[in-house]
Amino acid sequence: MSAENHIVIIGSGGAGSEAALTIRQRDPDCHITQITGSKLPFISRYELPQVFNGVSGWRELLAEPPEYYDKNQITVRRNSWVDHVDAKNKKVLLKHKEEVSYDKLLVASGGGGYLPEGLREFQPLMNGFGTYEQAVKVRQALPKKGHVIMLGGDMTGLDLARTLVAVGHRVSLVVGEQLFWPHEVTDDQRAKFVSVLEDMGIKVMIDKKVTAVKLGGRGKPARRVVFDGGGGIDGDVVMPFCGLMPSLNFMIGADVDIERGLLVNPELKTTNDSIWAAGDVCQIWSPEENSYLFYYGWHYIKEMGKIAAINMTGGKKKISTYQDDHLYINKQGEIDSPYWMYR
Amino acid sequence: MSDKPISKVYLEEGETFSSSQSFGERIVTPVRFSTDPRDIGWVRENVPCQTACPAGTNIPAYIRMITEKRFGRSYELNRIANVLPGVLGRICSRPCEDACRHGWPGNGEPVGICHLKRVATDFKSDGHRINESLFTPTHKRIVIVGSGPAGIAAAHDLSTLGHDILIFERERKTGGMLSYGIPEFRLPRDELDIELRNALRLGVEIQTGVGVGNGEMDVSLAWLRLHHDAVLLATGCMAAIPLPLDGFKKGEDDPVLNTPNVEYGLDFLMDLHRGEKKAVGKRVFVVGAGFTALDCARVARRLGAEEVTIHLRTTEEYIPVAKEEIFEAKREGIEILGLRTPTRLITGPDGSLKGVTFIQNRLGGWRKNGRRQAIPIEGSQFDEACDTLLVAIGQKSINDYIDVELRLDEWGNVKIDENGMTSADGLFAAGDFVRGASTVVEAVGHGRKIALKMDAWLMGYERRKEVVKIENIDGPLRERAYDFIPRQEMPTSNLQDRCKGLATEVEEGMDLEGAFEEAKRCYLCYHRYQIDVDNCIYCRACIEVAPRDCIKLVEGVDINKDGTYGALQEASDWNKVGAIWIDNNECIRCGACFMVCPTKCISITKNEIYPQDVSVKGKGMNGTKRKPKR
Numbered sequence: 001m002s003a004e005n006h007i008v009i010i011g012s013g014g015a016g017s018e019a020a021l022t023i024r025q026r027d028p029d030c031h032i033t034q035i036t037g038s039k040l041p042f043i044s045r046y047e048l049p050q051v052f053n054g055v056s057g058w059r060e061l062l063a064e065p066p067e068y069y070d071k072n073q074i075t076v077r078r079n080s081w082v083d084h085v086d087a088k089n090k091k092v093l094l095k096h097k098e099e100v101s102y103d104k105l106l107v108a109s110g111g112g113g114y115l116p117e118g119l120r121e122f123q124p125l126m127n128g129f130g131t132y133e134q135a136v137k138v139r140q141a142l143p144k145k146g147h148v149i150m151l152g153g154d155m156t157g158l159d160l161a162r163t164l165v166a167v168g169h170r171v172s173l174v175v176g177e178q179l180f181w182p183h184e185v186t187d188d189q190r191a192k193f194v195s196v197l198e199d200m201g202i203k204v205m206i207d208k209k210v211t212a213v214k215l216g217g218r219g220k221p222a223r224r225v226v227f228d229g230g231g232g233i234d235g236d237v238v239m240p241f242c243g244l245m246p247s248l249n250f251m252i253g254a255d256v257d258i259e260r261g262l263l264v265n266p267e268l269k270t271t272n273d274s275i276w277a278a279g280d281v282c283q284i285w286s287p288e289e290n291s292y293l294f295y296y297g298w299h300y301i302k303e304m305g306k307i308a309a310i311n312m313t314g315g316k317k318k319i320s321t322y323q324d325d326h327l328y329i330n331k332q333g334e335i336d337s338p339y340w341m342y343r
Numbered sequence: 344m345s346d347k348p349i350s351k352v353y354l355e356e357g358e359t360f361s362s363s364q365s366f367g368e369r370i371v372t373p374v375r376f377s378t379d380p381r382d383i384g385w386v387r388e389n390v391p392c393q394t395a396c397p398a399g400t401n402i403p404a405y406i407r408m409i410t411e412k413r414f415g416r417s418y419e420l421n422r423i424a425n426v427l428p429g430v431l432g433r434i435c436s437r438p439c440e441d442a443c444r445h446g447w448p449g450n451g452e453p454v455g456i457c458h459l460k461r462v463a464t465d466f467k468s469d470g471h472r473i474n475e476s477l478f479t480p481t482h483k484r485i486v487i488v489g490s491g492p493a494g495i496a497a498a499h500d501l502s503t504l505g506h507d508i509l510i511f512e513r514e515r516k517t518g519g520m521l522s523y524g525i526p527e528f529r530l531p532r533d534e535l536d537i538e539l540r541n542a543l544r545l546g547v548e549i550q551t552g553v554g555v556g557n558g559e560m561d562v563s564l565a566w567l568r569l570h571h572d573a574v575l576l577a578t579g580c581m582a583a584i585p586l587p588l589d590g591f592k593k594g595e596d597d598p599v600l601n602t603p604n605v606e607y608g609l610d611f612l613m614d615l616h617r618g619e620k621k622a623v624g625k626r627v628f629v630v631g632a633g634f635t636a637l638d639c640a641r642v643a644r645r646l647g648a649e650e651v652t653i654h655l656r657t658t659e660e661y662i663p664v665a666k667e668e669i670f671e672a673k674r675e676g677i678e679i680l681g682l683r684t685p686t687r688l689i690t691g692p693d694g695s696l697k698g699v700t701f702i703q704n705r706l707g708g709w710r711k712n713g714r715r716q717a718i719p720i721e722g723s724q725f726d727e728a729c730d731t732l733l734v735a736i737g738q739k740s741i742n743d744y745i746d747v748e749l750r751l752d753e754w755g756n757v758k759i760d761e762n763g764m765t766s767a768d769g770l771f772a773a774g775d776f777v778r779g780a781s782t783v784v785e786a787v788g789h790g791r792k793i794a795l796k797m798d799a800w801l802m803g804y805e806r807r808k809e810v811v812k813i814e815n816i817d818g819p820l821r822e823r824a825y826d827f828i829p830r831q832e833m834p835t836s837n838l839q840d841r842c843k844g845l846a847t848e849v850e851e852g853m854d855l856e857g858a859f860e861e862a863k864r865c866y867l868c869y870h871r872y873q874i875d876v877d878n879c880i881y882c883r884a885c886i887e888v889a890p891r892d893c894i895k896l897v898e899g900v901d902i903n904k905d906g907t908y909g910a911l912q913e914a915s916d917w918n919k920v921g922a923i924w925i926d927n928n929e930c931i932r933c934g935a936c937f938m939v940c941p942t943k944c945i946s947i948t949k950n951e952i953y954p955q956d957v958s959v960k961g962k963g964m965n966g967t968k969r970k971p972k973r
Contacts, residue, residue, distance in 0.1 A: 084448045093449055117673035118838055211839055228839070252660060253448075257706045259658040259681045271706075290723035291703050292682065 005030040007312060008092055008102035010082055010250075012036035014044065014298060015279030016108035017063065018305030019312075024072045026313040033075045033100060035082060035092065041066060043132050045156065046298060049163035051135040058132050082109075087255040087272050104274055104312050107251060107262055108305060111244030111280035116176070119151070119240065122213035125223060126151075126238045129160060141222070141237050142169060149225050149235035151210055153179035157241025158197070158335065165201045172203040172233060174210055174225065181243040182296040183327040183337060193327065196335050205233070213238050244296075246281045259283055263292055266318035268308040276312055278304035286321035295323055297337075374814045376955060382811040384907025386950050389927045390868045392456060393952070395442035397788030398496075400424040401951055402439055403869040406459055407820070409862040415471045417463035422473065423954075425787050426499045426542040427492065427521075429534050432461030433850060434525055436634070436782040437665050444866050450931065452830040454865045457665070461850075462858040464534075473541055478505035483572045483801045486511065488555045488564075491519020492783045493774020494577035495542050496790030497797075502545040504798045504806065509571070510547060511562060513554040514617075517543070519579055521783065523616040524609065526638050527846045528645070529668075556744030564746050568769060573797055576745070576757065576765070576772040577790060580738035580780040583607035586630065589686045598688055599734050604696045605688060608639040608735030615642065615845075624730030625649045628699055630685050631735030632662045634782070637669070639733040640677045645845050648731070655681040656704055656717035663714075663782075671835065671849055675842055682706070684719055689726060698728040738780040754779055763796035771797050805957055812953035819934020819947065820867060823890070826931060828864050831857040866932045871948050872925045878944035879923055885936035885945065886923075893929035894936060896920045 007023055009016045012034045020032050036042075042063045055061060069076050081095040085105065092100040113128050127141065128134045142148065147170040150157050158180075161171045179185075180193060194204050209228035216222045216234055226232040246261040256270040257263040261283035268276050268284070279301050283292040295304070300323060307319045330336040377383075387394050392402040401420055408417035421428035439456045440446065446453030483506045487494045490512040498508045516522045517539055521530065543549060554561040567574050585591070586599050599605050604624060608631060615621045627648040629640045632655050640651045653672075655662065658681035662669060673679070687700035703723035707716030740756055742749075750758040750766040756779055763771045773793035774786040799805045834851045841847045853861065874885075874894075886894045898921050901909030914920045925936070925945075937945045 086448065097449060117670060118676065120674070257658075258660050263706070285705075290720055292705075 005103050006101060007032050007104045007106065008100055009034045009106045009108055010085075010092065011108035011110055011279065011281070012038060012042045012076060012078075013108060013110045013279060014301040015110070015305035015308070016106065017042050018302045019106050019108060019278060019309040020074045021072060022306045022309035023313055024074065026310065026315075030313075031075070032073065033077060033102075035077045035080050035094070035100065037079065037081045038131060039079045040132055041069065041076060041078070044298075045130060046159070048129060048132065048135040049160045051132070051139050052163050052167050052169075061132060082250040084250050084252075085254040085275075087275065090274060102274070105276070106308055106312060107248070107270075107275065107277040107281055108279045108308075109247040109250075109281050111246045113240060114178075114243045114245035115240050116242055119210065119213070125213045125215065126240055129156070129239055129241075138237055138239065143236060145169060146236040147172065147221060147234070149174065149223065149233060149238045151225070151238065151240045152176040152181070152242035154181040154241045154243045155183065155337075157239065160239075160241075161197075161202050162200065162334075170203070171201070172205060172235065173197065174205045174208050174233070176210075176242055178242040180327060180335075182294070183325055185327055189327065192329070193335055196329055196333065199333070244280050248281055259292060261292075261294060266321060267311045267316065268304060268319060269311065276308045278308040284319065284321055288321060293321070295321070297323075297325075374812060376953065377811045377813055378808075379811075380906030381902075381908055382813065382950065383809070383952070384903070384905065385871065385927070386811055386869065386952050388907070389871070390950075391442040391444055392439035392454075392868070395438045396424070397438065397782075397785040398425040398791060399788065399952065400439070401869075402456055403865060403867045404951060405463060406454070406456070406862050406865040407867060409459055409462055409858060410820075414463050414466040415468060418467045418471065419474050421460055421463055424791075425784065426496055427538045427783075427787065428460050429464035429538045430521060430530060431784055431787070432457060432459075432464050433534070434530050434634075435460070435665075435784050436663065438782075438784070440665075444868055444931065445864060451826070455830055455833070455853075455861045458831075458833050458850075458853055459858065459862055462853055462862075465852045466855065466858070475503055475545060477503055477545070478806070480507075481505040481802070483507065484509070484570075485573045485575065485797065485801075486567045486571045487575045487577055488567075489513075489519060489576070489578035489774075489776070490517040490539075490549065490551075491577060491579045491774065492521060492786040493579070493776070493790035493793075494519065494575070495539060496787040497575055497577060497773055497794040498547050499542040499545070500791050500794035501797065502543075502547050504794070506572075506798070506801070508547040510543075510549045511553050511555050511567075512549060512551045515552050517549060517551060523613045524635065524638070526612070526615075526642050528641070528841065528849050529638070531846075531848050554744070557746060561744070564744065564770075568747075568767070572801055573769045573771060575793065575797065576770065576776055577774045578741065578744075578776050579786070580740045580775040581609070582739050582741050583609045583734065584737035584739055586685065586734045586736060588688065599732075602688055602690060602696055603694060604730060605732045606734070608635045608733045609738055611639055611733055612642065621646060623648045623733075626729045627651045627731040627733065628727070628729040629653045629733045629735060630699075631737070632656065632664075633735065633737070633780075634664055634668070635738070636733075636735035637662075637664055637672055639735050641672055641675060642845065643731070643733065644675050644677060645842050650678075651676065652678045652680060652729075654683050654685065654699075654701065655679065656684050657706060657715045658682060661715045667833065674838060682717065684717060685732075686724060688732070689728075696730060696732060698726050699732060700724055700726050738775075740776045740779070759793075761796075762800055763793035764800065807954045808957050809952050810955045812949075812951045814949040814951075816870060816947040816949055819932065819937050820870070821863070821932055821934060823933045823935060825863040826890075826933065828860050830864070831861040868927075868932065869950050870932050871927060871950050872930055872932070872936065873946050873948070874923050874925055875944040875946065876922045878942050880942055881920075881923060882941060884939045884941065888935040888939045890933060890935065891929050891931060893926050893931070895924050895926055897922055897924045900924065 040058050043061045047061045083093045083095045085092050090102050127138045145168055150173045153173050153175050164171050197204050211228045212226040214224045216224050221234040221236045223238045224232050224234050256272045262270050262277040264270050264277050264282045265285050270277055286293045307317050310317045324338045327337050405417040405420040435457045437457045440453040443453035485506050485508050487498050487510045490510050502508050585597050623643045623646050627643040629636050640653050643651050659679050682704040683701040685699045686702050689698040691697045702719045704717040704719055707718040710716050747767045752758045757765050757772045759772050765772050773790045835849050836847050896914045898912040898914045898919050903909045
């Protein structure tokens with residue numbers, strides 16, 4: 001490969017980081033630039049619950065030490081937000097007006113926490129949990145033996161709930177459609193898994209529809225979640241865990257096909273010859289299902305990054321679109337899955 | 344101070360304003376009118392919102408009036424181009440916002456042009472009086488068939504041009520799709536009523552509940568043509584396009600019409616607005632991607648449906664509906680799923696609907712009409728359960744009431760020539776009836792366009808032409824800080840309350856503070872920045888301060904075949920620099936160059952497309968002979 005070959009990766013999460021390393025291993029000369037909105041180098045979101053478990057600084061959570069990027073000659077552009085991609089001229093335009101040219105582009109921008117449209121107006125009163133900074137904010141907002149109200153109940157939230165309960169906080173879960181997302185469970189399984197959550201010390205509230213999130217009253221916890229038909233629940237922090245939404249607004253108009261995610265073939269190539277996608281942002285064509293599907297889970301995300309990188313550097317490898325995603329209760333009595341990483 | 348009246352200086356074509364012209368202490372704005380194709384082309388290219396507006400609304404001008412708190416004037420500027428600002432300020436499909444320079448890559452989000460149109464309507468004074476510029480009566484009698492947006496716009500413009508208008512409307516109420524197709528929670532009927540009345544108050548006669556056609560109680564088109572100088576057909580697209588289910592052949596019984604709880608969305612909405620009581624099941628599917636589909640889904644939600652899903656052939660990105668409407672629908676709990684086409688209705692033993700079989704699609708190329716193709720994937724059928732299906736995949740015109748043979752286009756729509764006339768003499772056609780199903784603003788724009796052509800045909804010459812009105816501006820009217828104001832949100836009604844009935848308006852209108860902030864965001868693209876090369880000292884100060892690559896050293900500028908400006912020939916070598924040129928396409932009218940120029944060689948002018956009256960030698964404006972001067 002030519003030294004002039006510039007591969008730009010949008011995103012520095014699991015898929016983007018795995019791709020960067022794989023590309024470097026396969027092409028020692030190319031120029032790799034990773035663009036990320038994060039102010040910090042890569043921290044896995046699966047590690048974030050550790051913020052409540054004695055971790056005192058972000059350095060302890062870094063997936064790789066800072067020198068790793070120097071060693072592998074990977075330029076990481078932190079705190080840089082992509083405004084749009086000019087596919088015709090092969091340029092990534094950043095919000096601060098800088099243009100970054102590429103020869104090949106990998107979009108691995110992941111997904112942000114999905115907040116149902118009906119709850120969007122209450123977003124300022126809720127805490128996200130996708131970055132280290134957000135995790136620290138939650139920690140700061142929680143008093144000792146604080147009360148966290150979770151809305152939805154996706155697997156990221158349940159993972160955090162486990163840690164919060166273990167360190168002495170209370171967790172109430174207002175169940176939404178996204179309970180156990182991205183897993184799909186039958187009604188029978190659901191009842192079984194809910195009882196596991198209750199055994200863990202989580203208060204599970206079923207059949208409650210949230211209509212508003214408000215500031216708490218004087219002398220009361222900081223937030224109040226109001227239910228349809230009256231009534232509500234007070235808590236120190238309200239956190240939505242309603243699944244992920246691909247972060248791809250900047251790709252609209254970039255000459256690639258989008259449904260909910262970037263549509264890619266099993267080689268993870270988009271409909272543009274110079275653009276690939278990997279991770280939570282892409283919807284992969286599944287020949288078995290005759291449909292474009294999202295695939296989740298730490299291991300699979302990394303695999304996507306690897307395969308995209310192989311194909312971007314001259315390989316021709318397809319990703320397996322079969323995924324065993326059944327949820328089960330393991331020997332320790334915990335909810336577990338073949339691909340979800342808890343610990 | 345002088346007590347002389349304030350006046351503007353109007354110059355003849357080719358004449359330039361002389362600063363030596365004295366008007367005492369009064370501030371006088373020199374104005375000139377240009378028919379130079381370069382000036383007309385400049386406005387077309389550089390005011391993208393106005394060019395994108397099918398009605399040609401002077402958008403920067405009305406937004407500027409809002410920043411000056413002149414809401415009445417803002418409303419009237421809207422009304423010059425489109426007689427229904429209060430309506431379109433709510434339900435417009437907003438092609439202007441898609442074109443807005445503020446939304447171009449790197450510039451942020453487009454200006455909330457539609458919301459500001461509503462601001463002009465909402466905040467004009469209670470005593471506001473509408474302005475009309477009326478021509479002398481011509482005694483020409485015109486019949487318009489259909490009182491939808493195209494018919495209304497044409498009727499208004501033709502009445503101001505002095506013609507006598509008679510409208511026939513088959514339904515009981517005027518407004519066409521405005522009254523019968525758009526739900527009240529998007530378009531309150533009192534607001535619609537005011538705007539329709541204002542549009543039709545200049546002596547337009549309306550016969551509602553009277554159809555034109557071959558029916559017993561109908562008026563025949565032949566009779567209307569015989570007794571009037573011209574007839575305009577503006578009956579829109581009032582028939583649903585059939586759902587092409589597997590095995591269904593044209594001419595056979597349509598399963599959509601013959602299956603309980605399955606209905607065309609257009610019929611569903613029309614019946615609802617005729618006063619019929621409509622009901623839906625708990626799990627409703629809507630098939631289609633336009634405003635009608637979205638309206639059906641939102642009405643179904645308000646009628647008690649627990650789950651409402653819109654199924655698209657392509658994807659959400661290509662829905663030709665304002666993004667805010669999609670967001671509000673989602674807030675109301677409506678789900679949108681893409682890449683699927685219904686192929687079969689699943690019915691129970693009693694014939695009732697149990698579900699729909701879909702086939703999975705992938706995205707294909709682009710269709711002729713600019714929409715994305717959906718290509719079904721063989722063997723990918725799947726079933727989904729529902730108890731109500733509303734089909735809104737498109738609409739078509741109905742031609743069976745026409746008792747004269749007319750030429751049709753390839754889609755079966757009546758064909759018109761460059762004069763707006765069908766193949767029958769004196770019979771014109773406008774709006775969706777000609778162009779196929781489109782949007783309200785497109786129908787209004789086309790109605791106006793055809794009205795002018797009818798007038799020219801009736802009078803024997805064009806009485807109005809477009810010129811560019813050019814006015815000097817003393818200095819920038821914007822500040823760079825305005826570029827960083829975020830797009831202001833439209834306040835909306837409480838989610839729980841709004842779904843309890845059909846009448847609670849979703850968009851509540853902006854408050855004044857939000858309106859001013861939003862209005863300030865407009866770049867005022869009709870402002871043209873130019874450098875006087877003779878006075879420029881090439882200090883490059885303007886280039887240094889420019890926030891974008893908008894000031895260029897050029898060898899020259901191409902002139903297109905039509906006389907408009909073409910591409911800039913940028914100079915790579917200093918010796919070849921012929922001029923320093925402001926690329927108004929890149930310019931965001933921040934004024935930084937104007938402020939920094941040491942020789943004041945940068946000028947700003949306001950450039951507006953302006954309808955100018957034309958008189959023909961020997962004829963007055965109404966086509967009659969001029970009286971000799973006394």
